[in-house]
Amino acid sequence: MKRFNRLILWVVLSGLAGIAAFAGYALSPLRTEHSKAYRIEVNRILHQASQQEGPAFPLMFNASDYSYIRSMSWMDKDAEPLAIQRFFDGSGVKDSEEYIVKPIYLDERLSGFLRFSYEDGSSYIRGTVVLIVILLLILAAVTGLLLYVRAQIIRPFHKIEKLPYELAKGHLNPGMKESKSRFFGKFIWGLDLLRQTLDTQRQTNHRLEKDRQTLVASLSHELKTPVAAIKLYSSALSDGLYESEAKQRDCARLIGQKAEQIEHLIASIITTSVSSLQEVEIQSSEFYIRDWLQRAVHNHKERLDLLKIRLEIGGYQNKLLLGDPDKLLEVLDNIIENAIKYGDGTRIGITFEEEDFRQLIRIENSGVPIMANELPYIFTSFWRGSNAGDKQGNGLGLFICKQLLQKMGGDIFVEASGRGMCFVLVLRY
Known part of the structure; x- marks a missing residue:
């Protein structure tokens, strides 16, 4: 049990340490530098646009030439106010992208507006956070599985591993509570039922043995009464207390009756030596x-x-x-x-x-x-x-x-x- 507890602790600490190291590496400032790099590409495009007529430049834009800029669109300064408003509100830009609008001047006159859509690194951060959360959930699931194994398998087995040895030695107490474990519940219940049966049998054997001893001793005790009577009658005969022949014959008859009673008691002792007091009919x-x-x-x-x-x-x-x-x-x-x-x-x-x-x-x-x-x-x-x-x-x-x-x-x-x-x-x- 202690080794398994140490295993659970090692898994939790190792998992947390690994996730922390990954988060520190993935979310370090070096990994988020590109959140400002799109500005360099925007300035380079603006410089090129100032050398040409505004509307023609977006047609020459190739997204594969840039690392962060994903698209570029043009809006003439003389366009309808509603179109310009929608342009500035980001109409047509993907939800996963950010955008920025820059004015374009030709010969110091406003020619129109360029809108750049780009990735500023927030999606990378969000993806990294989601990955960290997933890793934490996996760690929690593994820990939960280990705790379940500990509660449902290791702990019940730890309780019963010594029971057969104790039963073999005759140590029948204390009992075991019934377990709700789906793996060992019936097994533990069966072992405890066996323990109770052995304990009941031992108590029954002890009681029967005590009853047998008590019954044999009591029958032996009952022998004293006829023996005492025989001794008394024989003493009376030997001392000549009975003068008449009829009294002497009567006394001899009584001695014979007491002897028969002794024979009956001896037979009872032999019979009851293999029975118990509770079985006396x-x-x-x-x-x-x-x-x-x-x-x-x-x-x-x-x-x-x-x-x-x-x-x-x-x-x-x-x-x-x-x-x-x-x-x-x-x-x-x-x-x-x-x-x-x-x-x-x-x-x-x-x-x-x-x-x-x-x-x-x-x-x-x-x-x-x-x-x-x-x-x-x-x-x-x-x-x-x-x-x-x-x-x-x-x-x-x-x-x-x-x-x-x-x-x-x-x-x-x-x-x-x-x-x-x-x-x-x-x-x-």
């Missing part, structure tokens, strides 16, 4: 609150009894809800696991409310709530509150809960009070 269907609640209580009652944590269920109407009951159980498992981990081990309560044609399920636990300024971040992935301490976790449980509920058309929010924490599930009828 929600099997929406209608289900009754009572059926779902019985499954939830069955999953946690034994464990909570062993931990001596009261599970209190409030009153409710057995309505039909819309959603995925299995995923909703996963949500409840995560919240109860958090209540066990971060609560004071006294109480967990589940109550039901209705608001704005939505079913609200409130899960409360006693204990010290998190700080109020931490509440906005509680559903953020990989975030853990200040009350986490040395407790194990990866900050994904509540994040997954929110994602699942939103895919069901519901939501979840949190409330904190002096008595503990409360998570509110919002579901559709």
